[in-house]
Amino acid sequence: MSAKTMPNTVKKRAELALNDDFLRKAVKFTTERLRNGKKNASAEHGNWDEWRERGRQIRLHTIAHLDYYLNMFVDNARANGVHVHFADTGADAVRIALEIAKNKQAKTVVKSKSMVSEELHLNHALEGIGVEAIETDLGEYIIQLAGETPSHIVIPAIHKNRYQIADLLSEVAGEKLEADTTVLAGFVRKKLRENFLEADIGMTGCNFAIAETGSMVLFENEGNARMVTTLPKTQITLMGMERIIPSFQDLEVMATLLPRSATGQKLTMYMSGITGPRREADADGPDEMHIIIVDNGRSLQLGDPEFQELLNCIRCGACLNACPVYRHIGGHAYGGTYSGPIGAVLTPALNKNVAEWDDIANASSLCGACYEACPVKIPLHEMLIYLRRRKVEKGHGNKLEGAGMKGFAVLMGNAKRFRAALKMGQIGQKLVVRDGGIRAKIGPLKGWNSYRVLPSLPKSTFRQRFATLDQEIRQGLQEMSPEIRGRMEAALKKREREGGGGHHG
């Protein structure tokens, strides 16, 4: 489905996904595989929480001093012979990239996977000036042929089956290709090999940028990012302004966290550190190298205590694989460049239009699986609540829900009113209760009762029963053993010493 025909709420887009049986199964299968891979890899490596904490600290530190480290990176990259550019907005970044392409009189650009490029819709812009942009990551190539966008950060074509892929590739080949992975991948290898050797420009994203040496680092499995940075005469790298880490030593921590979290690998098949264009006597590597440093909404998170940690994200996709909502609805239902829990927070945050943004922040049960999976411990489940709150504060909450919550506050702000309401419920439910349950799909119960039976309220609430119960207990109450008393006293003492919170995970 193209982006234009997509409905404009997550709820509607999810409905479509939920009715697409193949998609649901494919997404479930893939995320399951990646999730297990991650679990095994992190367990095998050991001390995972210590590594996560270290990763988090390095990212926190770098972002907290981003002016210093980014500036250092820029100076060093320049000293390496790189042309560095700054783009405040996506439009600025596109303008710079197009200008380079025009100046190089480029006809073809080969690209390795870059989420920033997806953010900018750069391929479309390149085509607009007559430059062919070719995605070379196998999955990206497939969805580019299909005219779609990635639905997963790590496995972009997660939603396509081999028959659909064979059809797409057969069209390019001009002959019928067998729906066999080896055949299809073999065809792409041959086809893209020509493009790599002939393209004028190679374009990449950037996993990490090393401040102290001005190097940019790429993780990949296929070798296409190496092709793109080795063969064309000009290289353009699109880099989110927050991709910085201080040193190669810090890269060890990221290299430990990223592949394990993304795919369960100890390391991706290739990890490349590119430090400037080719040296004068080298016989390969680009003659000219550009790095476009992109803000596009990122700096809006700086200094915002609730969202600054978003910039710690290393784009591993682990939160997507862990998310039960993502597993059921797939990436396109999120309606932005980034999907899953990170997308649900990042998309409105980058756009800074929390208020206007659709119901994306509602597409979460707040189960916290994303936080648990995150290699740099970003509290996405809490950020989702902050997003919802900001929307309400700006007056863009759902009117019906707002009224409901006012009622909630009135009811729950006072135990007497709560008690009265329960009593009313006990009486009122008689109209709809059958066999101790409510099945009627009426009013707010419609969604709930489409999948469940609601229990009826019992004859008496706990508060109605307590006095009798307490009476009964008082008679048969056991003497507290000295051991138990001792433990309780110790817990109180410990709390006093530590000032609270100590017994929690």
Add this chain to the structure above:
Amino acid sequence: MADTHQEWLRKMEEQSRAKQASFMDGIAKKLGRPRLAKAPEHPFRGAPDFWNAFEWTPEERIERFSDNWRSVGGHVARLSDMNAVRDFIAGKAKEMGARYVVRQNEAELAELGLEEALPEAAVSVWNTDPDTYWKARSAEADFGVVMADYAAAYTGSVAVLSSKDKGRSVSLLPTVLMIVIPVDRLRTRLGEVLVEFDRAGRENLPAGIHFISGPSRSSDIENDLTIGVHGPGVVYALLVG
């Protein structure tokens, strides 16, 4: 054209330098403080201490490296000396019918005498002739032969560094890649290799540092693992010594 392009680059450079200050000022302002002039204290640099103390014996390193390399579909041969390396490569070339071989221009590889050992194949030496289009030469090669600069056992990775004599293409474009790894270059942790680049410093880094951990792969089609998507699909780690 060349002049106008250089001119354009200069113009862009000027704009960029002008923009740099305001870009950084903007970041500092959002962070709610003046620009940092001095390096901040970085107490969390690199891996945790317990990790930095971790080291395997040389034999263990070889074993674990080999296990890792094989587990991703790579091949390993443990060879006693460079003569054995030559014989191994020659044997494989014969077996697979390799007709074009490209190798890095390194003393250790020159001493192998592959040219004599492979009379049926055309052996080229990277960047030894200015009129050859070396990228294409590598692309048509059946075998690429390179020396490892470093290797790390824990992740099963080899590092190759570029120079005028060491093409990035040689480890990337041929169908089969032979990596010769003298065992004294094999470390335990990735960090032991990475720290070398911090020590070397920016001015001494090559344009390309590539860690290779096995054959090129993808699972992008229905999660079905495919080997050799863009890079070499057959990769030999030849551990020597």
Add this chain to the structure above:
Amino acid sequence: MKVSLFITCLSDAFYPRVGEAMVRLLARYGVRLDFPTVQTCCGQPAFNSGYWEEARDSARTILEAFEDSDFVISPSGSCTGMIHHYPKLFENDPAMLEKAKKLQAKSYEFTQFLVNVLGVTDVGASFPHKVTYHPSCHGSRLLGVKDEPMELMKRVKGLEFVPLPFAEDCCGFGGTFAVKMADISGAMVSEKVDHVKETEAEVLVGLDMACLMNIAGNLRFRGEPVRVMHLAELLAEGAKLA
């Protein structure tokens, strides 16, 4: 020492038997649970939906109710977890913030209190049935309640424990999520019930009645005869206290 019961609005209204089980179980160890009636709801539905002003109204009843308790015990990891959000909720109100921090420090999910404070793991219960367990997300992930229920179940005589496949996956409840995103939530709870069925357990046990209401609702909707209980109920019944 004053040990107070934070019953949660859901158990108060729908599952009074869970509170009863807790009262009876703790009485065996000489703990007489106190029940301050000014308590209503922790405020989580409003908080999670972004209505913090409304959440504060509700949270104030909880802060008031347990002001002079030494321990506050709740049959829900999620509602206990909500108390952990109180400091954030009242971050701009120094007086309330102080109270919020105090309450957070003394709040315990039921099994946390039983196992970690009282040191009780064997309540002398017998329950000869096949049982599976759903660890609710907030209790297990945010409070870290993982081993406590296992320790308790391990020591129940005759109890045959069957692990739930994909146990850690959310059941799809998520408060207002189940209403706002009914179809996604429905798909999630259906999957959870598929897994429950795979275990062939007679009883599904858990530590959070909201999640259990959700799962039980789908079980009943599909006509599955699996019994759904809070672990406190299982222990009380097994110890013949019910």
